[in-house]
Amino acid sequence: MSTQIPPGWKGGFAQSNPAFAYPTPDLSSLPMLDNMDNIDLLQRQQGVKWPEFSWQTILGKEDSRCFQMFSPYISRLGYTDEGRVYSIICPQQGACSPVFGCMNVEVTVTGQRGWVDEDTKTFYADMTVEGTIWFSPSAHQKEWVQKLWKVFNEEKLDFPTSKEKAIKVTTHKFQDSSQPIFPVSQGETPRFQSPPFARHEAEAWNVGHIDVEIGPIRKTGHKVVDDFNKLVMDAFNTASGNMLKQGNTLTWNVWFSQPELVDTEEWRTHAERWRKSIQADHGSPTGPGTDARYFDGTPFKPLDALDSDMKGVLKEETHDLEEVEINKIKGFLNKHFEDKI
Template sequence: MPDQTPPIPAGWVGGFEQSNPDFAYPDPNLTSLDMLGNLDNIDKLQRQQAVLWPEFSWETEPGAADPKRAYQMFAPDISRLGYTDEGRVYSIICPQQGVCSPAIGCLNVEVTVTGQRGWANETDRTLAADMEVTGKIWFSPSAKQKTLYKVFWEIFKHSSHPFPSSKEHAIEVTTFRPGQPDQPIFPLLKGQSKTFPIPDFAKHEDDGAWSVGNLAVEIGPIKPTGDSTVDKFNELVLEVFNLGAGNMLKQGNTLTWNVWFNQPGLVDQEEWAAHAEKWRQSIDADHGSPDGEGTEARYFDGSPFSVVQSLEDQEIKKITSFIKSHL
């Protein structure tokens, strides 16, 4: 059967990678470039690569002898790499997801790119970029049906404490380069991660992937709000969320993505801005993704990730105790 893939658009020039010898592999150094706001230079974008297979991985029991690594593909075509004809990267839209916990309902989990710099090379299908991000978590609409949410809301709406029911009041989680808590900037590099085994179901050469890159980020503490009651509440919500989501955002855990790119295409700057704005307003766990859903989390052998209900019940008791003590 003939290849139905459209040809790569003309116009690739290249050369930005070669403009500074420090940019080269095996250890690209991009510090001569300014960290740029992710939406500040859309008018410079000319070419793009869409991430059709954002493969996410994390340890569900970090620190254990068997950390039970899980693998999950996020919704396709949320993340994109945008660059010029010469290959300078000016915008990166990062993978996002909605995650549901039986105890507290669904929450939106957004990785917001606050700064980026880098290059892409279509000639040899490589890239190197630096990113700075913050994680944001807030309750999605369906959580309002949960008893615990209703209790929280009734208490918070009669107080001066902000409740994480919208992105504006989201729980913010700090991130940094794995093992370097003083370094909030981390790299996006060519190839798949080499720090853990990758199952066949998380590889996409045979699906037509054009190239692949990888990034890893360690989860730090919650960013303080200045309201001690809210800070303690947010920590407790995150603790319950982590139980239901397999310690996904547990402090000290490292999150890793192998991002499998579609072949290069041209950028429609108005469409890019609209796409970025749609996901800046954010994915909603209840509404899903217009480009299709991701996969359920599973272990290397393909068996599904599951939550230990007895531990979750203990966390519900902690929340009940917190309400009685603080609210």
């Protein structure tokens, strides 16, 4: 790997307050800034060439842990020549359910602050994020999505067909539900060992990690919409191995490429380009990631993550996952719209 970095690095921000330093960085003297408010101040960046995600597909069972690399450069750290972080691009992904079709899944950064020191290849940041899930245009063609959307329109209820009407999933610091701010720290996560296929020590410029615990779905204040959002999230978690299931911890080791200069206009439009690419079913514009795998490399299958009761239903009544999802939708419609179907 080339170690040539672009000129202009000054540094100094990491050393501007002794409280910022490891082993226990404290950034509380800095405001949490909106992720898009200071794009014009960005001068340098480190791209996450290898965003390696991991989670337990069955909560509490470490041997159920999966590893999956999302698309290269799906995330980035943006900062000034002095090393102050002003923006962090986080992942967008597509996920598909047999009945609901493909959904956009975005980790939306709602606040950030931090520092980078290129001289020592270290960094630290704080973040707040929210999971955001909505149907992609291709999902609009699915029979059950059209039926549900029609009913919701008739009742003048929001349906998650855009980011503005998306399902919101809260997050918080690992093992602290009272703290929405969580750290992005130097090094790989110390909570578990990653397999060789999920490590890039020989190629990466640097590595950091994030451990974020998944909270409840954000309530809308409308019982019907809240019940439907839970139905969609259950389908997503079945397909993804409980990635965003409440109480689970989503970890990603972010393996960075070397520093580069920032094109602020490209940065500003990055999220929209990704969203359009995913929504048009073109996949990820920077190339595909990997399929979810267990530590030994065995591919993950959605059936693996079902609880024993659900597995019993599938076995005893010979249902497949699609039929189970359809039955849940019918139950939802009968509960809330029996007089309209």
